[in-house]
Amino acid sequence: MPRVPASHRLTRLLALSAWVTDNPGVSIKEAAEHFGVTPAVIERDVNTLWVSGLPGGLHGDLVDFDAADFDAGRLRLAEPLGLDRPLRLTRQEAISLLLALRVLADLLSDDDASAAVLSSTQRAISALLTTGAPVDDAAARAGFSSGPVADHHDHSGNPGRTAQVLAAVRSALQDKRRLHLAYVSATDTRSERDVDPITLESDGSHMALVAWCLSAKAERSFRLDRIESVQVLDVPAIRHRTSRAKKRHDTSRPEGDRPRATLTLRPTGRWLVEQIPCISQKETTEGGLKVVVEGRDRTWLIGLVLSVGRHLIAVEPDNLAQDAVDAAKQALTWYDTNSEGC
Template identity: 35%
Template sequence: MSGSASTERLSRLLAMVPYLLRHQGIPLEEAAEHFGIGTDDLVHDLELLFVCGTPGHMPDDLIDARWDSGRVYLSNADPIARPARLAVDEAVALLVGLRTLAEVPGLHDRDALDGAMTKLAEATGEAAAAAGSVRVDVRPGDDEQLAGVLATCRSALAAHRRLHLTYLVPSRDERTERDVDPMRLVTVDGRWYLEAWCHRAEGVRLFRLDRIEAAQALDADGTPPARAVSRDVQSDLFRPSPDDLLVTLDLAPQAAWVVDYYPVQSTEPAPPGAWEQASLRVRLRAADTRWVRRLLLRLGAGARVVDPPELATEVREAARAALARYRGTAPGAPDTL
């Protein structure tokens, strides 16, 4: 099940418990229609509710769901159905987070956010006062170039205008010109990204704002096409792109875990004539080789670069420099690498 489907199902289950408690004996078909799902999906949800309970529960504390008669009966679910109460520190953290989110450029559903903050502030006077004294800076820092690009992207989003970007592709050290229809601005791990439909790539792309050398709003409609679907940036930020550099690595058995934790494009047994310790040959794409260099330095003797050769040289030089600093010698001194 995808992350979005799992989130949707969790929201439905949380709404389902109080609804079914208020409508004991409701026919399966009617309950399914209320939640906009089929009866088979409803039964699957009820089967999951059957093994749910409050944290630290005993077996007798699990929700009791019955539907064999064609009607749904729910019991032992009152604690879950009651609204949760926030402690003061929880309410402060939530209010600060909501106010910080409100400052993020390109936010679409701002009315819902303002309404949630107003209701929460009214319900938690002490927490609202404490949260009002906290300030979180979500500006892009002191980089005037980055701030200018951010402002242009934000204006284009608000006006639904197409953008013309001059964008640096680090893996090829190449500047590209492309027209994009902006979808949203997001921050991940302290970096700003523009998610947009790229007319050059004919697909949705994420552009790091610090790699946008110039951004110009065009006098053209920038509404993305219907097939432009946002990605989950928390779990799918580094989706491989055809624009990325293709890297081939040979991995020793102790480094085989890499294929489980990194977006590997292909995996095969190491071919005859490969590095003698290699058990796997993997290929992956990287928009920026810096993280690949860090990975290879971490793997040490467990990996070798097959291609591109310049990456192997970069890793070797970085390892020599690190070894020289460790030994307290000059970077150019002879070593065993």
């Protein structure tokens, strides 16, 4: 039986208290039917809530259900600790949530089920913001209105392909199955490989599958829009022994194991440390940062240098900077050559 994500249970736990408050004395069986789970799951949820609450764990610090009702198979809250009240957002929090929804709408534009939920959620929050008063300037500048989410398009060059890839990846994650990918890297290198999926991640711009690559014998990240084709194999995925946290932050490995670069950033480039794990970082006198990053390979570091662009002051080693310059010139030459026939 597939393992239910912890986020699903957390959502149910948060909703259960408010629902029981609106339905005092409801039976455990009715609660199970409402949330689409078994009575045993509801009982386990109540037992979890019973030991949840404020620090200290003393009387009055924890969520409390009526014990007599519970023994009789019914649910009634004696001390909800505020979990019976709906969440109240400030206008700024609502605007921030709308901004996050816009990002998610772009990332999941090819997933019909997600797009429908995002659209209805944005309409609901926009309606709350616009009730009795105009939307804040910040929301207006962000392009929000009380209407539905704007139409989005597949950016992979093949309409609908990303949706199919996302569906296959989700299926493999849920059923713990191995995947066969045809993938095109950032350097336009095509490869085919079998991978054991680990999780889906987003950097705010793209969704990526994090998986154990059997060819590389290491953990790799695959952007969904760069996956040309995907096949769920009838082979169980294996859980490989690797710690993602250690992999990203371990500084004890030999320096020659993976290539490193030292980047001196302008103050406008401080965003880099929020998106890329850094071995070390140091403030500069000009308000910028001097960071040490570790790349998957030399090509990855060159791509990073090019992406940081105008935010860079210096790059070490010098030959990495020269390689980035050569790559940029080659790209411009290719563009000039191919644009002549347009």
